Amino acid sequence: MSPEFDDLIGADVDPDERERLRRAHDALLVAGPPPELPQGLARPRANRQYARPALLAAAAVAVVAAFLGGWLVGGAGGEEPDFTLGMEGTTAAVAAHADLDVYPIDDAGNWPMKMHVSGLADGRYELVLTRNGKPIASCGFFLVHGSTLAWLNAPYKLRAYDGWAVTRPGSTRILLRTDQI
């Protein structure tokens, strides 16, 4: 269902400006939403030796290994994160990006996390674990003001989930997500 131009704009716009806005409105309808960016395109390659598919596959294996390694070495403690995942904005937040550092699990079963997020509108958000790409379990709320660093926690068995996402509290619309793992 396309939004009605007159409902969006209202009546109190002069004819020339109305025509300009109408063109932008029509352009948006024709263009449709931009696609979600795959993780492989989140960052430019560091040099002109662009990765071949085999290298991309190797990188994916490395991410999975790092993720699984979190359980194997969990509880070892230390200052360094067990693994770090990139999060990219969906079509609802195309400029958003986050890096999620997941630290070793503690004795009680908590996975402390540090998330550096940028490109989201100022406001309140929630980090959730996903299953089949759907938000399932909350890892806490955080406020964004510009580029923000937030500490969060996942008191869960991560094996039961396939990734993380950011939503608005009370909404299931995903704004940022990791690749499914």
Added chain:
Amino acid sequence: MEMELAIPAPGAAARLGSPAMKRDPDGELVVRIARGDRAAFEALYRRYVRSVYALALRRLGDPQSAEDAAQEAFAAVWRSARTYRPERGAAAPWLYSIARNAAVDRLRARMPLATVPESPDEGPGPENRAEHEWLRWRVHRALEELPVTEREVLALAYWGERSQSEIASELGIPLGTVKTRTRSGLARLAGLLEQEEEVR
């Protein structure tokens, strides 16, 4: 959905007679890339990666192939930035042609030679398709330039199928703010699309 567009297709500005060339920030980045400036490359990448990927995805229909084509397109930008001539036109159409060629090359590589369609294509003609593809490219590119607050409201209204009241409720902002952001977002988008025409 097909609709009449008031926005010229590639080449139309040249046919109509462009105004004097204006500043082209994308072109300045390409010139810097030609000198090996990595920061300029990253800036151009962030501005265009979603548009390049979207174009490749529409052409190829497969996310993995589209991702590979996007990688190839940016590798080509890095390699061939020295061939870009600002006096011949803005960087956006130059990038568009590189992205389109990367997608077409990948499409050709997986198509058998000399395939002939069994029935004539009854869809829009090549010129219309090219015009729409160019418009999508420019709109997605321009969206990247909007403030987050305006882009968020437009995305919910146009692609999230939310009413303005629902948007206000979901974002926790007054209805009047939603209306203001919608209007200012559309105005900014119109300005960006017009501005891009002027530098071509």
